[in-house]
Structure formats: structure tokens, C-alpha cells
Amino acid sequence: MRILSATKALSKELFEGAAVKRGLLVMGVLASLSAGAYVLPGGSILRRMMGEREELNLSALRADGSLSFYGPGVKEAGAALGLPADRPELQADGTVYLKVPGRCRFEAKALEGNTVATVVSGGRKRVEGTEIPALTEAVQQVCAILAARAGSAVEGREVVETYLRSLGIEPRTTSLGRFGGEVAYVLGGQGEGKPQFWVYKEGFKPARVRYKDGKGTAWDVRFLDYNSPATGDAVPRTLEVWRGGERVMRYTVLSGDTRAKLADTLF
Numbered sequence: 344m345r346i347l348s349a350t351k352a353l354s355k356e357l358f359e360g361a362a363v364k365r366g367l368l369v370m371g372v373l374a375s376l377s378a379g380a381y382v383l384p385g386g387s388i389l390r391r392m393m394g395e396r397e398e399l400n401l402s403a404l405r406a407d408g409s410l411s412f413y414g415p416g417v418k419e420a421g422a423a424l425g426l427p428a429d430r431p432e433l434q435a436d437g438t439v440y441l442k443v444p445g446r447c448r449f450e451a452k453a454l455e456g457n458t459v460a461t462v463v464s465g466g467r468k469r470v471e472g473t474e475i476p477a478l479t480e481a482v483q484q485v486c487a488i489l490a491a492r493a494g495s496a497v498e499g500r501e502v503v504e505t506y507l508r509s510l511g512i513e514p515r516t517t518s519l520g521r522f523g524g525e526v527a528y529v530l531g532g533q534g535e536g537k538p539q540f541w542v543y544k545e546g547f548k549p550a551r552v553r554y555k556d557g558k559g560t561a562w563d564v565r566f567l568d569y570n571s572p573a574t575g576d577a578v579p580r581t582l583e584v585w586r587g588g589e590r591v592m593r594y595t596v597l598s599g600d601t602r603a604k605l606a607d608t609l610f
Contacts, residue, residue, distance in 0.1 A: 385514040386500060388528045391547040393499030396489070401577050403442050405603035408596040410437035410451055416477050416584075416591030423473035425456040437594050439485065439578065440603075444493075446610040447486035449478050463487075464610045477584040477592035484552045484564040489578055507531075510554040511538040522550050523567060536561070543569075548576065561587050574599035 383391075412420040412433040421428030424435055435456075440448040450460040459472030461479040463486040468479065487506045493499040507514045512531040520529045522541055527550045531539035541550035551565045563585035571580035573596050584592040 382517045382519055383528065385517045385530050386504070388517065388530065388542055388547065389500040389503050389514060390496050392542055392549065393491070393493075393503065394496035395547050395576075396491070397496055397499065399575075399577055401441070401443055401601060403603050403605050404440070404574065404577050404599065404601050405605065406439045406574055406578055406596045406599040408437050408439075408594055408598075410435045411593045411595075412475075412477070412591065413593070414589050414591055415586070416475075419477070420451065420475050420592075423457065423459045423475045424451060424453040426453050439482070439594075439596075440605055440609055441485070441490045441578070442605050442607075442610060443490050445486060445490055447482050447490050448609050449482035449485070451475060451478055462610055475592075477586065480556075480562050480586075481564055481582055481584050481592065481594065485578070485582070488549050488552070507540050510552070512540050512552075512554065514540065519544075525550075546576075548579075563588075571596055571599070573597065574601060577601050 412435075413431070417430065417433045418428045420426070420433050420435065426433060426435075436452040436454070438450045438452070440450075445466065446464045448460055448462045450458060452458040457472055459475060459478070460470070461474065461482050462469040462471065463482055468483065470479070488503065491499060491502050491506075493502050504514045507530065514530045516530065516532055518529045518533055520527050520541065522543075526544040527541045528544055529539050529541055531537055531553075538554045540552050542548065543550045546569070548569050549566050551563060553561070553563045555561050565583040565585065566579040567581040567583060569576050569579050571578075573580075578596065578599075580596050582594040583590060
């Protein structure tokens with residue numbers, strides 16, 4: 344009887360111990376969910392993002408890399424560069440030039456073909472050669488977000504807010520999402536087809552811009568993989584342009600100079 348009683352007592356202790364552990368585990372999960380559910384206001388997110396940009400002290404940059412075009416982007420790039428478009432993918436050399444604030448140039452060059460470029464300066468666009476739509480969308484978003492500068496992070500936030508609203512994005516509406524395996528703040532209305540601006544929660548770096556142009560075409564410009572040995576946090580290692588849910592262009596930085604001397608004639 345004593346053995347049976349001892350066994351029952353031990354079983355009770357084990358059960359109660361397990362129950363306590365389960366309770367602590369549930370409390371821990373609930374606490375973590377509660378902490379993770381808090382989303383910063385849009386103004387704070389953009390202010391932190393612009394503060395991080397200001398700390399880079401970036402004044403000029405040149406980044407050389409490779410361009411790949413896919414789907415309908417192959418035909419458009421092939422026509423502009425004078426290259427055969429009867430293939431699933433078309434490649435060319437690409438160069439991004441930034442001169443802060445607000446002057447940017449994105450070139451596409453074919454080894455045995457043409458060189459075309461889209462230039463944005465002071466918010467105005469200029470095309471040299473035959474326009475490649477994906478190239479234009481990429482440089483416009485890069486220039487508005489990565490080459491923006493103001494007297495302070497607060498003023499910079501206001502500049503970016505105004506730009507996002509011009510794309511139909513409401514920057515004061517925020518939520519959380521996952522992008523490329525990372526948690527990101529989502530500014531704008533929730534839903535797959537809504538105009539949105541995403542910012543990586545870790546480091547407050549721009550992640551993507553989703554919007555529609557004046558013709559109603561849906562664009563998604565994605566900023567992927569920062570911390571490149573070539574350019575650091577100044578620009579992402581990879582830039583992708585998606586149109587209507589289909590990737591049409593990918594640019595990968597191979598080398599860069601964050602102290603480049605850039606002639607004004609480039610812009």
C-alpha cells in the first residue's frame with residue numbers, strides 16, 4: 344500500500360509540474376505575441392528609415408552589375424538594346440548612378456548592341472534611347488527613396504510621405520508582413536492588390552514598393568539583400584521589378600564606388 348501511495352504522490356507531483364511548465368510556456372508565447380503585435384506608427388517607421396539613410400553620409404554612388412530580363416521584359420529590352428528577343432532570358436550590363444539629393448541614372452548596355460538609360464533629376468524623367476519600362480520604374484523608385492535627402496530625418500520623412508501618397512500609398516496605415524524570410528513593416532492598406540511600401544523591421548531599410556502607374560499597370564519594385572561588400576547599405580545587392588505579378592527584370596550589383604566623382608552631365 345505504501346508503494347502504491349508513493350507512486351500516486353509521485354505521479355501527482357509530475358502532473359502538477361508538467362501543468363506548471365505548460366502554463367509558463369503558454370504565458371511566454373502570449374507575451375511574445377503581445378510584444379510582436381505592436382506596430383510602430385508610419386511616421387516613426389519612415390523617420391527611422393530616413394535617419395538610417397542620413398547616417399550613411401552618401402553623396403554619390405556608382406554601382407556596376409548585371410541585368411537580366413524575363414517574360415515580356417525580354418522583348419522590350421531586346422528592342423531597345425538591339426538584341427535578339429527569341430529567348431526566355433536576356434542579359435546585359437547595368438550601371439546605377441546616384442547623386443544625392445534626387446539625381447539618378449540607370450543604364451543598360453549590350454556588349455554588341457545599344458546603350459540606353461533613364462535619368463531622373465529633380466523628379467523629372469529623361470530617356471536616352473528606346474525606353475525599357477522596367478528600367479524606368481526601377482530608377483524612379485530608387486531615386487525617390489534611396490537618393491532622398493532633407494535637413495533632418497523628420498523633414499526626410501515628410502518628403503517620403505508626400506511621395507508615397509503620390510503613388511496612392513497611405514503611409515499612416517501600418518501592419519506587419521514577411522518578405523524574403525524577414526519581418527517587415529507594411530505601410531498602406533492591407534490586401535494583395537493594395538498600394539504599399541514595405542520596410543525591413545531589422546535595420547529599417549526599404550524592402551519593396553507596390554503601386555499602379557497612370558495606366559493602371561501594377562508594379563512591384565523589390566529591394567533585396569543589403570550589406571553588399573561593394574556598396575554596403577547604400578543600395579541593395581539585388582533589385583527586382585515585377586509587373587502584374589510577373590518578374591520582368593533583375594539587377595545584381597557586382598562592384599561599386601560610394602565616393603564616385605560623377606559629372607553633372609550624366610543627369
